Amino acid sequence: MTQISRRNFLKASVAAGAAALASSAALPAAAAAGTAAPAPSETAEENCLFSSKASVTAASLPAGTWQAQPTFPDWAGYVDDTLAMNGMYTFFGYSGQGTLYVCPAAGVTSFAFFVNNHSVDTSRMAGGGVWAVDISGLTVNGLNTLQVSCIQPAGQTVQISIPYPTVIEGKPSDVGLSTSVLNAIDAIVAADVAHGFTSAQMAVIKDGRMIYRNAWGTVNAYNPDGTPKTDSPAVTNDTLYDLASNTKMYSVNYALQYLVTNNQISLDARIADLLGSAFVDSTIDITFNGYENPGLATVKQWKSQLTIRDVLRHQAGFPADPQYHNDAFDQTTQKAAPGVPNVLYSGSAGDDATRHRTLESICKTPLMYQPGTKTLYSDVDYMLLDFVIEQVTGSRLDDFLSAHFWQPMGLTHITYQPLNHGFSPNDCAATELNGNTRDGAISFTDVRTYTLQGEVHDEKAYYAMGGVSGHAGLFANASDLAVLASAMLDGGYGNHRLFSRNVLDTFTAPKIESAANWGLGWWREADLARAWYFGTQSSSGTVGHQGWTGTLSLIDPAERLVVIYLTNKINSPVTDPAVNPNQFDGNWYTASTLGFVAQLLYQGLKNRAGSPDAALDALLADMTAEHFKLVKDEPTATSASHPRVQSAYAMLEVLTDRAGQTFRPAPRTYARDALQLLDPVRDADELAALRERL
Numbered sequence: 001m002t003q004i005s006r007r008n009f010l011k012a013s014v015a016a017g018a019a020a021l022a023s024s025a026a027l028p029a030a031a032a033a034g035t036a037a038p039a040p041s042e043t044a045e046e047n048c049l050f051s052s053k054a055s056v057t058a059a060s061l062p063a064g065t066w067q068a069q070p071t072f073p074d075w076a077g078y079v080d081d082t083l084a085m086n087g088m089y090t091f092f093g094y095s096g097q098g099t100l101y102v103c104p105a106a107g108v109t110s111f112a113f114f115v116n117n118h119s120v121d122t123s124r125m126a127g128g129g130v131w132a133v134d135i136s137g138l139t140v141n142g143l144n145t146l147q148v149s150c151i152q153p154a155g156q157t158v159q160i161s162i163p164y165p166t167v168i169e170g171k172p173s174d175v176g177l178s179t180s181v182l183n184a185i186d187a188i189v190a191a192d193v194a195h196g197f198t199s200a201q202m203a204v205i206k207d208g209r210m211i212y213r214n215a216w217g218t219v220n221a222y223n224p225d226g227t228p229k230t231d232s233p234a235v236t237n238d239t240l241y242d243l244a245s246n247t248k249m250y251s252v253n254y255a256l257q258y259l260v261t262n263n264q265i266s267l268d269a270r271i272a273d274l275l276g277s278a279f280v281d282s283t284i285d286i287t288f289n290g291y292e293n294p295g296l297a298t299v300k301q302w303k304s305q306l307t308i309r310d311v312l313r314h315q316a317g318f319p320a321d322p323q324y325h326n327d328a329f330d331q332t333t334q335k336a337a338p339g340v341p342n343v344l345y346s347g348s349a350g351d352d353a354t355r356h357r358t359l360e361s362i363c364k365t366p367l368m369y370q371p372g373t374k375t376l377y378s379d380v381d382y383m384l385l386d387f388v389i390e391q392v393t394g395s396r397l398d399d400f401l402s403a404h405f406w407q408p409m410g411l412t413h414i415t416y417q418p419l420n421h422g423f424s425p426n427d428c429a430a431t432e433l434n435g436n437t438r439d440g441a442i443s444f445t446d447v448r449t450y451t452l453q454g455e456v457h458d459e460k461a462y463y464a465m466g467g468v469s470g471h472a473g474l475f476a477n478a479s480d481l482a483v484l485a486s487a488m489l490d491g492g493y494g495n496h497r498l499f500s501r502n503v504l505d506t507f508t509a510p511k512i513e514s515a516a517n518w519g520l521g522w523w524r525e526a527d528l529a530r531a532w533y534f535g536t537q538s539s540s541g542t543v544g545h546q547g548w549t550g551t552l553s554l555i556d557p558a559e560r561l562v563v564i565y566l567t568n569k570i571n572s573p574v575t576d577p578a579v580n581p582n583q584f585d586g587n588w589y590t591a592s593t594l595g596f597v598a599q600l601l602y603q604g605l606k607n608r609a610g611s612p613d614a615a616l617d618a619l620l621a622d623m624t625a626e627h628f629k630l631v632k633d634e635p636t637a638t639s640a641s642h643p644r645v646q647s648a649y650a651m652l653e654v655l656t657d658r659a660g661q662t663f664r665p666a667p668r669t670y671a672r673d674a675l676q677l678l679d680p681v682r683d684a685d686e687l688a689a690l691r692e693r694l
Contacts, residue, residue, distance in 0.1 A: 050121035053137030061101055061130045061161060064495025067091055071159045072111075072148035088147045091162045092490040093139040094208030094560070096174075100146065101161040102131045108156045114147040116140060141207045141560055164492035167483050170209025176606025177204075180613050182212055184620065185600050187657065191650035192591040193217040196228075196643055198571040199235045199429055200591055203478035204601070205486050205562040213237045213479055216591075220430035224451060226439075226573035233426050240418050240428045240475040241566040242457050244547030245379075250414075250484055251397060252385045252470035253521045254498075256308065257507055258404055261500045265392050267309040267520070274388050275363070280304045282363040284343065286331050288319065291368045299366045308388065310371050311381045312520040313511045317367030318380040324361045325463035326444045336442065348446040348463040358464040359387050375515060379460060379471040382521075386470030398468045408496045411484060414476035417467045419454040428454040428475060429568040431549055436462075438581035439574040457549055457570070472547075478564040481553065485562045488543065488555045508543050519543060535598035550586065552594040559605065565597045575643070576636070588643035590627065590651060614666065620658060621670035624651045628677040640682055649686050652677070656690050668694070 074086045104111065106128035113120045115138045125131050138144075148158050172179050189200050199217025203210065218232035219239060243250070259265040272279045280303045287293040302317060310316045323329045323336070324346040330337035331344055346361040347354035362384050368376070386397050393400050398416040406414055415421045418428055434440065435448030436459050446463065448455075456462050458472035467473055476484075483493075488508075491499040510516035510524065517529030525534045525542035534542050539558035546552050550567035569586030576583070586592050603612045603619070627648040631637050637644040652674055659667040671694060678687045 049119065051115075051118035051138060053118065053135075054115065054120045055134045056121060056124055057132050057134075058124075059101065059130050059132035061103065062163075062495050064163075065492070065497035066495065067162045067164045067490070067492055067497065069159060069161050071157050073151060073157070087149050088145055089160070089162075090143050090145045092142065092165065093135075093144045094165045095139050095141050096136055097165055097168055097208060098135045098139045098144075099163060100133045100135055101163075102133055103159040103161065104128050104131075105156045105158070107153065108158060109152050111151040111158055112147075112149040113158075114149075116144055117147075163495050164490055164497070165208045166494050167205055167208060167210050167486055170206075170211045172211050172604075174209055175206040175211055177206060177211060177601075178604035178612050180611070180616055181600045181604030184616055184654075184658075185597055186214060186216075187654045188596070188651065189216045189591045191654050192589045192647055195589075195646040195650040196221075196572075196585065197589040197591050197647070197650075198222075198568050198586050199239075200565065200567040201235060201237065201239060201241060201429075201478045202566070202597065203237075203482040203562075203564045205482045207560050208486075210479065210482070215239065219426055219428065220451060220453060221571055222433055222573060224433050226433070235429060237479060238413060238427070238477055240413060240415075240423060240454075240477055241551060241568060242429070242431050242547075242549045243474045243476055243481070243551050243566070244458060244472050244549040246481075246545050246547040246551050246553055247461075247472045247474040248382045248470065248521060249545045249553065250476075250481070251401060251474060252382050252389065253312075253507065254405060254484075254487075255389045255393075255397065255400055256312070256385065257499045257503050259389070259392065260506075261498070261503045265308070267312070267506070268307050270304070271306045271308070271311065271384065271388065272304050274391055275359075278360075279363045282360065283366050284364050286343070286366050288331070288368050289333050294370075296366070302367050302371055306371060308385065309520065311385055312507075313372075313518065314375050314377050314381055314521075315372050316378070316381055316384075317369050317371045318365060318376075318378045318384075319368050320376055320378045320380075321460075322361075322365060322380060323460070324358050325459050328444055336444070346464050348444070350463050350466045352466065354464060355466045355468075358383070358460075361464075362387070375518065379458075382471035383460065383465065383469055386465075386468075389470070396468060397470060405484065405487075405498070409483060409487075409493045411480045413480040414474065414484065416456075416473050416475070418475045423454060423475075425453040429566075430571045431457040431568055432570055433573065439577045441574065441577035441581035451571075476566075478566050481566075482562050482564040485544075485553055485555050485564065489557055489560055489562070508541065531595070532593075533595045533598070535595055535602055537602035538598060546594060550592055550594070552597070554598055563598060563601060565594060567592060567594075572643075585643040589647040590623070591647075596623075613662075614664070617658065617662075617664065617667045617670060620651070620655050621674060624648070624655050624670075624674045625677060627651045638682070640686065645682070648677075649683075652686075652690065653693075656693050660693065 068091055070089045076086050080086050104125050109126050111122055113122050115135050118138045151158055193216050198221040201215045204212040215235040215237050217235050219235055220229055220232040223229050280300050283300050285296040306316055319334055322344055324344055325348045327342055327345050328338045329342040330340045344361045344364055346357035390396055430451055430453035432452050435450055437449055456467050456473045461469040461472040487493050487498050491504055507520045508522055511518045516526035517524050522543040523530050523545050525538050526540055533546055534554050538556050542556040544554040550569035552565045554563040569592040570584045572584045572586035574581055575585050590596055631644055631648050634644050655674055656671045659671040
């Protein structure tokens, strides 16, 4: 096959692959933007003068911003005394995708061009123009290097426009992920759902490929009286979930990272300078129980010096939850108190007027402690930063995010207020069964009493902020959120630059050595500080967040891995409203712990030597035994109907089913041993059923 025919054949193959991806409805719209090709492999053709794995076509330069746009020679703008640096540039990419746009000046007669040391034919590029170079057969996962040398005649230039990678369709085998771990996760969630858990959805991106999506359960699992709801539609990969506090990262953090990147705001800008003197002058005097009151003048002085950085660190001094929406709330005790007027009450109508009064209430709120002296996770921090962003940009937060992230990235299943944006209730996973009442244990003016579906659960977000807030309110499906989260790996998407590398490093670095589990807003794995969410095998630089409704995002730059796992665990009865109104039945299940997903998933990565099957067998046996320890330690788990017991049954059934699906003797031994964990009286029916299965 000649060099020309080989190139044409490759072009046709890549074009066909791109067309197939573009027609796929399974990925978010943005995912079709990548060009997929088989991973590079060494062949005899590497000995040719030019690589047959790079095709060159005439093109026009797309509009947008870029990962980089170096001009050679001397892209740095000066002649460097290393003599080598200025002819090379390194960019972030993934194996199997990538296009570079090469723009030689009109006077260029020849130049040498290399990608990862593979020579690219430039003979057609003499005389200028714009040339699209498909490098999907040359790229590797992570850092890639291009080189432009020997431009003739001297004095001429060549500019390279480098897009960001996108997310393309893939399979676990493409990235070396064992399907055994995915099957185990699937089995655990499915078994929990069969035993009363609500629903879940999951998406995994590895090395720029969407390699897994799944959904379990129904969009609304229970009736308001706590009985199972049998007529609810099944969850699909398109179902939206209430992200709760994951909102913080993908609204305020994303907006601030974008604004800092584009020099539109400084992390050290003072809040009072951005919102005006009322932020300080309106402050009222409250003595919080358990905190020393230094006097109103001192508190005002503290507030006057607060910066965006202080607030992102959750060290600004604000109380965690002053409940601006609750007219019967004692600010001194920070507890609901019927008959006690809330001196910071802003209203519960959820309209624009209430939202404005909430800003006034935040301005009135005194600080509990001196900023910087402790960390207190506070929703007020991100409500405040929402208003800061809106003041700086002149746009409401949801409009800003849509214009700068969702639309450019082709994301169609992420939004605030989904019922106002074309989605129906059954497009959304429901949350609390009886509004915000915790099955009757809580009441305040205008409290919702109906099952929440398509309305944000968080009280402050709904009643005080009208559904659009920096601390809660976002809805998304796992796939779109995973694509959005992938921008944290390299700072952009396609032809859209979102965050500079410096800004990403600043926001994800430890906020201080003694609190390395925090970045600027981001949760960090650090020294196993977030193992309950991110597992014990993620890199120390892993970041993400959790949401109260049962949502988790994990972003591991070292593995180029994004995991989104969404549940609506609070779409279940409150176990005992009189004992703990925040303990829902859904909270007792393995599927609700969130972190078990990461713990199992990392077991299947290709850099773990050997098959994970035997290790998984033993680990699932341990998980079953641990679950029955929890049953034993839970005094309320006296009957088989208790959700803690039901979830233990689910784990035992996963172990038993695994024993029946393999010829390995160990799983059968583990399952038989695990039967001894059952109580012969309480668990008699389960014991009989499992013995039959074995």
